[in-house]
Amino acid sequence: MAPDDSRAARCPVCDRAYDSLSEHTGGLMVNLLANARYRRVCFDPALVEGEARVRFYHHTHDQAGTEPEAPAGRDEPVSREPAGEAPRRRSSPESSSPTDGGR
Numbered sequence: 710m711a712p713d714d715s716r717a718a719r720c721p722v723c724d725r726a727y728d729s730l731s732e733h734t735g736g737l738m739v740n741l742l743a744n745a746r747y748r749r750v751c752f753d754p755a756l757v758e759g760e761a762r763v764r765f766y767h768h769t770h771d772q773a774g775t776e777p778e779a780p781a782g783r784d785e786p787v788s789r790e791p792a793g794e795a796p797r798r799r800s801s802p803e804s805s806s807p808t809d810g811g812r
Contacts, residue, residue, distance in 0.1 A: 720766040722751035725773070727766040734762050748773040 720727045728747070732755070741747060751766040770776055 720751050720768070721753050722766060723749075723768075725768060727751075727772060728769050729767045731765045731767070732757075732762050733765065734760060737763070739765075746770075748775045 719725060739750060741750065746769060747767050748770040749768040751768070753764045753766065755762045755764050
Protein backbone atom coordinates (compact mmCIF):
# COMPACT_ATOMS: atom_id res chain seq x y z
CA MET A 710 0.00 0.00 0.00
CA ALA A 711 1.21 3.49 -0.76
CA PRO A 712 1.88 5.94 2.07
CA ASP A 713 -1.20 7.86 3.23
CA ASP A 714 0.29 11.20 2.18
CA SER A 715 0.51 10.01 -1.44
CA ARG A 716 -3.20 9.11 -1.76
CA ALA A 717 -4.95 11.33 -4.25
CA ALA A 718 -8.66 12.04 -3.87
CA ARG A 719 -9.20 10.75 -7.44
CA CYS A 720 -7.17 8.60 -9.80
CA PRO A 721 -4.57 10.81 -11.54
CA VAL A 722 -4.86 8.71 -14.72
CA CYS A 723 -8.63 8.68 -15.38
CA ASP A 724 -9.90 11.21 -12.78
CA ARG A 725 -12.40 8.72 -11.29
CA ALA A 726 -12.88 7.46 -7.76
CA TYR A 727 -10.85 4.37 -6.83
CA ASP A 728 -11.16 1.69 -4.17
CA SER A 729 -7.54 1.12 -3.20
CA LEU A 730 -3.98 2.04 -4.11
CA SER A 731 -0.92 -0.19 -4.15
CA GLU A 732 2.68 0.75 -4.89
CA HIS A 733 5.20 -1.60 -6.49
CA THR A 734 8.98 -1.48 -6.93
CA GLY A 735 9.55 -4.88 -8.56
CA GLY A 736 7.96 -7.31 -10.97
CA LEU A 737 4.22 -7.66 -11.07
CA MET A 738 1.38 -9.36 -12.93
CA VAL A 739 -2.13 -8.10 -13.66
CA ASN A 740 -5.12 -10.33 -14.53
CA LEU A 741 -8.62 -8.85 -14.29
CA LEU A 742 -10.41 -11.24 -16.65
CA ALA A 743 -12.68 -12.87 -14.08
CA ASN A 744 -12.36 -10.49 -11.17
CA ALA A 745 -15.61 -10.05 -9.26
CA ARG A 746 -14.34 -7.02 -7.33
CA TYR A 747 -12.16 -4.94 -9.66
CA ARG A 748 -12.68 -4.10 -13.31
CA ARG A 749 -9.82 -1.75 -14.06
CA VAL A 750 -6.43 -0.82 -12.68
CA CYS A 751 -4.77 2.42 -13.77
CA PHE A 752 -0.96 2.51 -13.65
CA ASP A 753 0.86 5.69 -12.66
CA PRO A 754 4.68 5.80 -12.51
CA ALA A 755 6.12 7.62 -9.49
CA LEU A 756 9.55 8.59 -8.23
CA VAL A 757 9.70 8.23 -4.42
CA GLU A 758 12.96 9.32 -2.76
CA GLY A 759 14.85 8.59 -5.99
CA GLU A 760 13.32 5.11 -6.42
CA ALA A 761 11.13 4.28 -9.42
CA ARG A 762 7.75 2.85 -8.46
CA VAL A 763 4.43 2.11 -10.11
CA ARG A 764 1.20 2.99 -8.35
CA PHE A 765 -1.87 0.89 -9.10
CA TYR A 766 -5.25 2.59 -8.69
CA HIS A 767 -7.84 -0.22 -8.34
CA HIS A 768 -11.32 0.60 -9.67
CA THR A 769 -14.39 -1.46 -8.79
CA HIS A 770 -16.93 -2.31 -11.50
CA ASP A 771 -19.20 0.46 -10.22
CA GLN A 772 -16.38 3.03 -10.30
CA ALA A 773 -15.40 1.93 -13.83
CA GLY A 774 -19.01 1.97 -15.03
CA THR A 775 -19.13 -1.77 -15.80
CA GLU A 776 -20.77 -4.88 -14.40
CA PRO A 777 -19.03 -7.95 -12.95
CA GLU A 778 -18.29 -10.91 -15.21
CA ALA A 779 -21.09 -13.28 -16.17
CA PRO A 780 -21.11 -16.72 -14.50
CA ALA A 781 -18.70 -19.39 -15.73
CA GLY A 782 -16.11 -16.78 -16.71
CA ARG A 783 -17.90 -15.61 -19.84
CA ASP A 784 -17.10 -12.00 -20.55
CA GLU A 785 -20.40 -10.40 -21.50
CA PRO A 786 -19.94 -6.77 -22.56
CA VAL A 787 -22.21 -4.23 -20.93
CA SER A 788 -24.27 -2.38 -23.52
CA ARG A 789 -23.97 1.39 -23.40
CA GLU A 790 -26.76 1.89 -25.98
CA PRO A 791 -29.80 3.93 -24.89
CA ALA A 792 -32.61 1.78 -23.52
CA GLY A 793 -34.70 0.17 -26.23
CA GLU A 794 -32.07 0.50 -28.97
CA ALA A 795 -30.10 -2.46 -30.23
CA PRO A 796 -26.39 -1.99 -30.95
CA ARG A 797 -25.67 -1.25 -34.60
CA ARG A 798 -23.56 -3.79 -36.44
CA ARG A 799 -21.41 -3.21 -39.47
CA SER A 800 -22.30 -5.37 -42.41
CA SER A 801 -19.47 -7.20 -44.11
CA PRO A 802 -19.02 -7.25 -47.90
CA GLU A 803 -19.99 -10.94 -47.85
CA SER A 804 -23.38 -10.12 -46.34
CA SER A 805 -24.44 -7.75 -49.12
CA SER A 806 -25.65 -8.98 -52.45
CA PRO A 807 -25.94 -7.26 -55.83
CA THR A 808 -29.70 -7.94 -55.88
CA ASP A 809 -30.36 -5.73 -52.87
CA GLY A 810 -28.28 -2.82 -54.11
CA GLY A 811 -25.35 -3.69 -51.86
CA ARG A 812 -27.29 -2.93 -48.68
